[in-house]
Amino acid sequence: MGSSSSKSSAVIPPSIDFRAKPTVDELGSANNGGVEISKSILDFNLGERPCPLKQTVQDQFTIANMSKNKLKFHFDPSQPKEFQLSFSPSSGSIEKGKTKAIKVKLVVNQKININHKVTLRLEGGVSLFLTFRIRCEVGVFGIDPHTLELVEDDGYRVPNILVLMKRSLIEHGGLQQEGIFRLAGEQTEIKRIKEFMNKNEFNSSNDINTVASLIKIWYRELPTPILNSIPTEKIFHCQDVDECVESVNKLPDMQKNLLGWLMDLLLKVASFSPINKMTAQNLAIVVAPNLYEVSSANPIEGLVLSQKCVQFLHNVLSFKQSHPDYHGSTMAISNV
Incomplete structure (x- = not known):
């Protein structure tokens, strides 16, 4: 299946110098x-x-x-x-x-x-x-996750629908699927399975690209995307891995569980990167846009912050890769 994403280009004004670490205020005033x-x-x-x-x-x-x-x-x-x-x-x-x-x-x-x-x-x-x-849809998408049935999965307390999708993805070979999380499912199948999920009638699907797409959609449609709970300045100046990890550790418990659960899943996928071609960096590129909603009307600011979210997510994924004891506990960052 082909990817639904498309590449776009934008001219970065000379006033934006990434190396000089401009403030967010300076960035937001550019080209408005x-x-x-x-x-x-x-x-x-x-x-x-x-x-x-x-x-x-x-x-x-x-x-x-x-x-x-x-x-x-x-x-x-x-x-x-x-x-x-x-x-x-x-x-x-x-x-x-x-x-x-x-x-x-x-x-x-x-x-x-x-x-x-x-x-x-x-x-x-x-x-x-x-x-x-x-x-418009009512069910398990686009609503406060606190209102959903929560279950324990690998040390994280998350909505049951995420566990069902993860189980379906793994049982049908999703970890080994080339381009998993990058290739999109067919829109008609996404809509059909999503309706089953919203009616609590979903158990499994062998269409792994559709299931992977729905995991991203679930995160994208949260009332408040996870990375929006982190101060914009922290996202923008995300070169330091330790600062990124510290920001994650300060998230509210629900967002911390949701992000930790997702990163564990992504690292399971990345562990098969010689087969599926999806490294931690590739996964950060395709998943990060679903974790942040740009509030600025300035397209240049939106572009830069979207890129920074990719870098932020990749930094935390890299930290998790190098600290195996981080897996399975939302408090493990503090203890490393």
């Missing part, structure tokens, strides 16, 4: 087009409540023109079949020093859980991103 957005993640004030189908829900945000000139803007059209988004106004101009309120309406046609990106285009070629958090 002279505007400030009041919030770049919108959830239509639903929180963890499921979004109703075939009904209109609304949210709004403001765009402030902090530049010295009048600024034109427009939103790229976005009309996926699963839902409709509309902006009012969808284009226009903002006088210097002024603020414009943007109202957003959403109608969802079918049950989905998705973080949908919309591009705000500014005069002068600058683009900013807004994330729309849409959660």
Whole structure:
């Protein structure tokens, strides 16, 4: 099966010097087009409540023109079949020093859980991103893990659905599958098995790429992704392995269990890397984006922080590889 991921390129402004370790504030101010957005993640004030189908829900945000000139803007059209988004106004101009309120309406046609990106285009070629958090499915995905059935697995207390997926993955040869966690399952099969999981009717599947995809999706759809519980500065300045490990050790118990369980699974996969071609570094590249939700509207900041999350995860995986006694205990970092 082919991968669903695609490569993208971006030009890093000269003002961003990785070697100089810029502050996050300096990074966030780069290439923002002279505007400030009041919030770049919108959830239509639903929180963890499921979004109703075939009904209109609304949210709004403001765009402030902090530049010295009048600024034109427009939103790229976005009309996926699963839902409709509309902006009012969808284009226009903002006088210097002024603020414009943007109202957003959403109608969802079918049950989905998705973080949908919309591009705000500014005069002068600058683009900013807004994330729309849409959660309609009810079950074991996209909800507070504390509300799920928790079980012990290799020293970690995690939701039972994760243990079922792990067992299915291993029993059907997933550890030896070339490209596991990199190759995506078929979307129709992902949707079908996910529905079984949400109805508590899943036991096993021999479609290991689909199961691996669903593990990533489960983590991606958490109300608060795990790495978002770590201060952004710690993610950004993640060159020191010990500091990364210390940050993990300070996570709340649930996030620490979830991350530790996942890293143990990834290291089981990496132990077969001569066969499956998935080293710890390769796994960090494909898994880390599912553990962090970029809140910035600045695409450059989002790109850099996404790369830093990969480095952060790889550092902790490398630590675990070199400390076998770390396996199986959420407190082992402190004791090493």
